[in-house]
Structure formats: C-alpha cells, structure tokens
Amino acid sequence: MYRYDHYDQAIVDARVDEFRDQTARRLAGQMTEDQFKPLRLKNGLYLQLHAYMLRIAIPYGTLNSRQLRMLGHIARTYDRGYGHFTTRQNIQYHWIKLQDAPDILAELATVEMHAIQTSGESIRNISADQYAGAAADEICDPRPWAELIRQATTFHPEFSYLPRKFKIALIASPTDRAALRWHDLALRIVRNEAGEEGFEVFAGGGMGRTPFIAYPIRAFCPADQIFSYIQAVLRVWNSHARRDNIHKQRMKILVHDLGHEEFTRQVEEAFAHILTLGTDFPRAEYERIAAYFAPPPFETGLPDEIDRADPDFALWVDRQTAPHKAPGYAIVNISLKRVGGIGGDITAEQMEAVADLAERYSFDDIRVTHGQNLVLPHVRKQDLYAVWQALDAAGLADVNLDLVTDIIACPGLDYCSLANARSIPIAQKIAQRFADIDRQLELGELKIKISGCINACGHHHAGHIGILGVDRKGTENYQLLLGGSGAEDTSLGKITGPGFDEDGIVDAVEKTTDVYLRERQDGERFLDTYRRIGVEPFKEAIYG
Amino acid sequence: MKILTGNDLATGDVIWWTGSGWSRHVEESADVGEKGDEIAQTEAAARRVNGPYIIDASRDEAGIRPAHIKDRIRALGPTVRLDLSLKPADPTVGTWVI
Ligand code: SF4
Numbered sequence: 245m246y247r248y249d250h251y252d253q254a255i256v257d258a259r260v261d262e263f264r265d266q267t268a269r270r271l272a273g274q275m276t277e278d279q280f281k282p283l284r285l286k287n288g289l290y291l292q293l294h295a296y297m298l299r300i301a302i303p304y305g306t307l308n309s310r311q312l313r314m315l316g317h318i319a320r321t322y323d324r325g326y327g328h329f330t331t332r333q334n335i336q337y338h339w340i341k342l343q344d345a346p347d348i349l350a351e352l353a354t355v356e357m358h359a360i361q362t363s364g365e366s367i368r369n370i371s372a373d374q375y376a377g378a379a380a381d382e383i384c385d386p387r388p389w390a391e392l393i394r395q396a397t398t399f400h401p402e403f404s405y406l407p408r409k410f411k412i413a414l415i416a417s418p419t420d421r422a423a424l425r426w427h428d429l430a431l432r433i434v435r436n437e438a439g440e441e442g443f444e445v446f447a448g449g450g451m452g453r454t455p456f457i458a459y460p461i462r463a464f465c466p467a468d469q470i471f472s473y474i475q476a477v478l479r480v481w482n483s484h485a486r487r488d489n490i491h492k493q494r495m496k497i498l499v500h501d502l503g504h505e506e507f508t509r510q511v512e513e514a515f516a517h518i519l520t521l522g523t524d525f526p527r528a529e530y531e532r533i534a535a536y537f538a539p540p541p542f543e544t545g546l547p548d549e550i551d552r553a554d555p556d557f558a559l560w561v562d563r564q565t566a567p568h569k570a571p572g573y574a575i576v577n578i579s580l581k582r583v584g585g586i587g588g589d590i591t592a593e594q595m596e597a598v599a600d601l602a603e604r605y606s607f608d609d610i611r612v613t614h615g616q617n618l619v620l621p622h623v624r625k626q627d628l629y630a631v632w633q634a635l636d637a638a639g640l641a642d643v644n645l646d647l648v649t650d651i652i653a654c655p656g657l658d659y660c661s662l663a664n665a666r667s668i669p670i671a672q673k674i675a676q677r678f679a680d681i682d683r684q685l686e687l688g689e690l691k692i693k694i695s696g697c698i699n700a701c702g703h704h705h706a707g708h709i710g711i712l713g714v715d716r717k718g719t720e721n722y723q724l725l726l727g728g729s730g731a732e733d734t735s736l737g738k739i740t741g742p743g744f745d746e747d748g749i750v751d752a753v754e755k756t757t758d759v760y761l762r763e764r765q766d767g768e769r770f771l772d773t774y775r776r777i778g779v780e781p782f783k784e785a786i787y788g
Numbered sequence: 789m790k791i792l793t794g795n796d797l798a799t800g801d802v803i804w805w806t807g808s809g810w811s812r813h814v815e816e817s818a819d820v821g822e823k824g825d826e827i828a829q830t831e832a833a834a835r836r837v838n839g840p841y842i843i844d845a846s847r848d849e850a851g852i853r854p855a856h857i858k859d860r861i862r863a864l865g866p867t868v869r870l871d872l873s874l875k876p877a878d879p880t881v882g883t884w885v886i
Binding site: 340669 | 795797798799800801802832835838839855856857858861862865866867868869872
C-alpha cells in the first residue's frame with residue numbers, strides 16, 4: 245500500500261499543529277463557535293448528539309495492521325471502546341472530546357492517517373472496490389489511480405471551496421462493489437479496442453433529497469489524461485453551481501438542470517483547454533505510485549482444495565469468501581452485521597484481532613467496504629480454516645454477506661444530529677425477524693439499506709429494499725422503497741406508499757419477502773423478481 | 789416548560805441548565821421561562837456551553853421529559869447502547885425515550 249513520503253508526513257504533521265493551535269484558541273475563548281466550526285469540520289470533527297464525532301479517512305478503504313491497531317487504540321483511549329465504519333469506507337468515533345482531538349490526530353499521523361477532507365465542501369475520501377488488487381475479474385488494481393487523484397486533489401486551491409461536497413468512486417471490474425454510479429464522479433477503468441487502459445466516466449450521481457444515477461459522459465478517457473478530465477468536470481460545476489441554495493449545490497443538480505448532453509459538451513470544451521496546460525500525471529509518477537501497490541509475493545503451487553468436513557466452516561466459506569486472482573488464494577469477507585449487534589460497529593479488541601489476522605494471513609492488508617464490513621483480501625485457501633476459527637473467537641465469523649441481515653444502516657437518531665428517526669433499531673428488528681440462516685439463504689441476495697433522514701447516508705435509494713426514517717408530527721415514521729440497486733445494475737428505489745411505525749416497517753419487509761418467495765422464478769434474486777412483476781403485487785400484500 | 793440545553797465545550801457532553809449552572813442530568817433542569825435566550829448568550833460567551841438552545845419539556849412523575857425524541861435521546865444516550873447511557877443499570881430506561 246502507499247506509504248507517506250517526507251512531503252505527505254510534513255503536510256499532515258503541520259495540519260495537526262495547526263489544529264492544536266486552533267483548538268487551544270477556541271478553548272481559551274479567542275474564537276467563537278462560528279469561527280471555529282468550519283476549522284474543526286476541515287479536520288473531520290462534528291458536534292453530534294452525545295459528544296463530538298471524529299471521522300477519519302481511510303483512503304479507498306485500505307488499511308494495514310498498524311493502522312487498524314491504532315484505530316483500536318483510539319477507540320479504547322479516547323472513545324468508548326468501539327468505532328463505526330461508514331458507507332464511505334471511513335471510520336467514525338461518536339464520543340470524542342474536543343480537548344483530545346489534537347492528540348488523536350497526532351497519534352493518527354504517526355501511522356499515516358488523518359481526518360482531512362472527511363467533511364465540508366471538499367473532495368471526500370475516494371471510494372474504491374474493496375477487492376482491488378485481489379479480484380479475479382479486475383482489469384488492474386485501481387488504487388494507484390485513486391492515490392494519484394487523492395494526492396492531486398488534496399488541498400488543491402481550485403477545489404478547496406467547492407459549492408458542496410464531492411464524492412468520487414473508482415473501480416476496475418465489470419462487477420460494481422462500490423456503488424459507482426451513486427457518486428458525483430464515477431470512474432471505471434476499461435480497455436479500448438487497442439488494449440489500452442483508460443477510464444469510462446459517469447457524472448452527476450448522488451443520493452440525498454434529490455437522487456440521481458450518474459450519467460455516462462465519456463466512454464473512454466485515456467489514462468494519461470484523466471486528471472485533466474477530472475479538473476474539467478470540477479471546473480464546469482464550480483463555475484455554474486447554485487451556491488445560493490443548499491439544496492441545489494451538488495453537481496447532480498447542475499448536470500440535471502443543464503442536461504447531461506450540455507454538461508458533457510461544456511466538460512469537453514474545458515477538457516480541451518486544460519489538456520494544453522500539461523497538468524496530467526507524468527507516466528513516471530504513475531509508476532512510482534503503482535510500485536506501492538505491486539502485488540504481494542503470492543506463493544505458487546498452492547492447493548485450491550478446501551477441507552469442507554466442518555459444515556459450519558463450509559457454510560462460511562461458501563458465503564463469505566470470493567474468488568481471488570491468484571490460484572490457491574481467496575478473498576475473505578468479515579461480517580460486522582451480527583444479529584442483535586450494530587452494523588459497522590467494531591470493538592477495539594476486534595480491530596486488534598483482525599489486525600493480527602491480516603498480518604499473519606493476508607499480507608498485512610485489510611479493506612473496509614461501503615457495506616460496512618471488512619475484507620482480508622489475500623488469504624491462502626489452506627489458511628481459511630485457521631482464519632475462520634480466529635474470527636469466530638473474536639465474534640466475527642457471522643455468515644450473511646449480501647443476505648437479508650447484512651443491512652446497511654446509518655447511525656440515525658441514536659447518534660446523528662441531523663436525523664429524523666432511528667435507523668439502527670430498525671435494522672436490529674429486521675435482522676432478528678430473519679435471523680434463521682436457512683431462511684436467509686432461502687431468500688438469497690437481498691440488500692436492505694436504511695437511512696435516518698433524507699441525506700441518505702444509509703443508501704436507502706439503492707436498497708433492493710430501502711427504508712427512510714421521517715419525522716411525522718414528532719414521531720418516527722418509516723417509508724418503504726423497493727427496487728434500488730447500488731451494483732452494476734444500478735437503479736433508484738421507489739416509495740411504495742404511506743409510511744409505517746417501527747413494528748409496521750418490519751412487518752412490511754416480511755410481507756415483501758413473502759411476495760418474492762411466492763412469485764420468484766428459477767434463479768431470480770429478489771431484485772429480478774421485483775423488476776419482472778413490478779411494484780403492484782408488493783403493494784397489495786403490504787397495504788391490501 | 790422551557791428548558792435550556794447544549795454541549796460542554798471541551799468534552800462535548802450533553803448538559804442542561806439548572807438555574808445556577810449546568811448538569812448532565814435532564815431531571816435537574818430549571819424552567820427558564822422567557823429568560824432562555826439571555827442565559828444562553830451569557831453562558832456561551834463564557835464558554836460554559838456550546839450551541840445552547842431552548843426546548844419544550846414537561847414535568848411528570850418520572851421527572852422532566854423533553855418534548856422531542858431527539859432531546860430525550862440526548863438526555864439518555866443511544867437507545868441501542870443503553871450500557872453507555874446515563875442509566876446503564878436501569879433496564880426499563882429505554883421506554884422513557886420512546
Ligand atoms: S442519513 Fe441522516 S440520520 Fe443518517 S447519518 Fe446521514 S445525516 Fe444522519
């Protein structure tokens with residue numbers, strides 16, 4: 245993985261010193277909250293329901309064991325023994341004291357981490373395929389490009405005061421594991437007919453109050469021109485965005501208002517100009533960065549067979565592992581979705597257990613997924629049993645990847661000051677209702693996503709079943725959406741009708757699955773059946 | 789009744805105006821009547837509170853109950869981690885929020 249050079253470290257250390265000074269001045273009364281708030285937000289520090297919340301960047305979801313141990317140390321020393329992985333592959337802590345924040349950032353800097361651009365009107369953490377560098381179906385490892393784009397856009401003066409936040413995702417596989425087209429800017433590495441690598445570009449996606457799926461704006465941008473193209477997209481948005489209206493500032497609104505053809509035309513015009521300025525990444529710089537992401541020294545001649553004598557282990561292997569590009573290796577998905585637990589939460593001890601496993605069995609590599617789980621990307625198949633046993637001992641061997649209990653839920657009203665309703669208790673009740681593993685397997689792939697308000701951090705628009713918490717005259721109410729997807733078959737979920745109370749929404753989800761089981765044809769997932777038969781049979785069952 | 793709440797500047801703890809200072813316990817809140825804005829301004833300027841705001845609440849046999857669920861969750865802690873709440877030993881405390 246990428247390692248900081250002298251410049252990176254100097255920048256991050258200087259930022260810690262600066263924030264330490266700003267915090268001291270705030271605590272000494274030399275700054276008002278209005279003056280301080282934008283400064284703390286630039287360092288990922290929010291004020292939430294119970295305390296300050298610190299969001300720490302995990303670039304493209306990649307961690308090493310030293311970093312994960314540090315996250316465990318922070319959980320134990322400065323928080324309440326746990327952290328929460330987010331749908332942007334970051335981690336956040338919900339019980340932070342302002343007085344401790346500079347020390348936390350200083351500790352993070354020692355392991356090449358920070359909280360810069362995890363908030364505010366900036367280019368946020370670039371998300372990527374959690375299987376990068378391991379997936380059997382990828383064209384190349386997309387992370388060198390993600391790192392180059394991260395470096396080039398961090399503290400870039402033109403992008404430091406954007407109209408609103410800006411989210412980029414990058415993948416290099418036909419399978420979309422990163423909710424690609426739900427981003428402001430979505431990049432997929434492809435090969436053209438000549439076999440050259442380049443980028444397919446989509447723009448104007450996003451969830452929130454006004455959801456849009458990103459439009460394809462370029463089928464192929466040569467790799468050595470991609471930064472010019474990104475600058476062109478940002479420049480067009482930056483020039484025209486509605487800075488007067490917070491609901492219209494995101495790029496998706498501009499793309500929609502201009503029309504994607506006109507938006508694309510303007511981007512192409514800006515691109516032609518920017519190309520002449522010579523600001524793209526030199527090949528040598530790409531190669532320098534790519535060297536950090538060189539494949540680990542995979543062993544050859546390893547057996548592909550797995551001893552499946554233990555049925556619990558076999559079940560876990562079938563659900564939680566994925567094909568690896570290197571023979572004899574597998575990708576391991578670690579569920580953070582225990583029934584009765586809180587999705588995405590992980591204790592300090594569990595972080596340390598995963599760090600130990602990564603060091604011993606996965607070339608010191610850990611990934612965070614936008615689905616709020618973890619991945620050990622490079623595990624020898626012959627080590628899977630030992631890994632499974634160690635995960636089991638740490639309470640991390642649950643089997644539910646992409647099943648009905650693998651629910652994405654935002655922190656909601658239990659933690660978030662913007663929330664209208666709680667998300668986590670709904671996820672827990674649904675998980676409890678469907679806890680039986682045979683029932684889960686019978687239902688197959690079924691992605692439920694829950695947000696506690698219209699900001700959609702829980703991706704409810706992209707859930708096969710989405711749930712949105714709203715405030716109805718001071719009480720929590722939940723709307724049901726069906727038919728969304730965050731995968732390569734991206735689609736926007738539709739609201740079925742009037743909302744429900746806490747128990748009602750769980751019943752509605754169950755009735756929805758009953759319709760699926762009744763109507764499905766051979767091989768159909770929930771989403772396939774929904775798309776074939778439409779919403780009416782579901783509405784009839786739910787409201788009829 | 790009207791009560792005044794905010795967060796402790798340094799720790800971020802949820803705090804409630806008692807009439808003479810700040811407490812972490814909502815049941816110690818004082819009715820600020822029409823004086824809320826004035827107290828909020830003085831206390832924020834003195835850095836004894838961050839982001840103070842006035843809310844509606846009622847007094848019943850269980851104590852003082854903020855009108856909105858958000859402030860009841862603030863007063864207690866996350867309903868999904870009652871072990872981290874202000875009343876971890878009370879198994880029924882979650883029902884107070886809802
Ligand atoms: S969706 Fe709303 S409630 Fe959930 S974390 Fe985002 S802002 Fe908070």
